[in-house]
Amino acid sequence: MSPSPLPDLILEPLVRAALIEDLGTYGDITTRTVIPAGCTYAAQLNAREAGVVSGLQIAALAFRLVDPALKVTAHKTDGDAIRSGDLLMEISGNAASILSAERVALNFAGRLSGIATLTAAFVAKTAGTKTRITCTRKTTPGLRLVEKQAVLHGGGFNHRFSLSDAILIKDNHIAAAGGIRPVLRAVKAQASHMVRCEIEVDRLDQLAEVLDEGGADVVLLDNMTTQSLVKAVEMTAGRVTLEASGNMRLDRIAEVAATGVGYISSGALTHSAQTLDFGLDF
Incomplete structure (x- = not known):
């Protein structure tokens, strides 16, 4: 719809x-x-x-x-x-x-x-799964609103519209702040209860650290192999929402969706259409 x-x-x-x-x-x-x-x-x-x-x-x-x-x-x-x-x-x-x-x-x-x-082509590859296709902030400057609306028209979902929508802790934040535990503890100490938090990891040992520390609602699994994505789904067992990102080509979407991740995000939807x-x- x-x-x-x-x-x-x-x-x-x-x-x-x-x-x-x-x-x-x-x-x-x-x-x-x-x-x-x-x-x-x-x-x-x-x-x-x-x-x-x-x-x-x-x-x-x-x-x-x-x-x-x-x-x-x-x-x-x-x-x-x-x-x-x-x-x-x-x-x-x-x-x-x-x-x-x-x-x-x-x-x-x-x-x-x-x-x-x-977007519709990406969504078609997820048929039979619960995985949703979502965009990123890699949009044309000044046109983010209408480009994200176009993603919705194609059957996809929207990620953040701006830096103020939610907390998304990327690898550079982790490096600058001193590690996964310090950034998650800062979120728990300072963020409003109305704000959701997502954190990026690119290894399963980092995912384990996130799960042990707590404080994240969503984990972004960046540039992971399909085998690692399967293991990540097993490790989390539904405790957090999982988003797969990085190298999400159209010809790979079906196998990634089959791993059971909740979302697949792709900047290509807006920057390469x-x-x-x-x-x-x-």
Whole structure:
């Protein structure tokens, strides 16, 4: 089930900034030069390849911000599976307005649909297991919110949105603070009871130390072999949530999910997704 749409009020600053960037200091001079005043047209946003769509809400917002009088009719909803040739959206009204918003609308829809499509491919590999696919903070600066929404459209789950969401103790934190026990003791002494704590380990002896000390809700198993992941699941016996991360290629997801870890996180969902090909046709 796809998530509820985000409020346009939250999305508007992102879309407005993209439109200002594209329109430059003097607006769309090509359109102003060659399109007669008052010319109206109807355009179709079409898929040129199959996948999972995301970013249609943002594309529609781009057209409306340029010209509130444009009529935008959606034929697909974010999170829908689409085929090549599918009609996604119709836009009618002032031709100059449609042309001026076109590139920003397509950039958002293509980029976010690529993320949703790659996420869906990862999720498909977990079929028959309880493992969930989740993203990371390896997102495009300024676009984290919408890229993480695209992960949800693809059937995945979200990790932290920011450094303030939860405690995530990485290897550099452990090194700087003097070890696993000192960082976990600091968490138990200082963190709010409302804040969850995750700690990263890359060896089973570190996992044993975490389990002995206590204080972590989630353990991130970083760059472990499949055999080590199986052993980690046995060691924890459900006492903490386990997240596998590092080197999580699409062709490895099924075997990692079969180990019984609760989550598989992959930065590739957002930093390596290929843009889905869409076109706006008059």
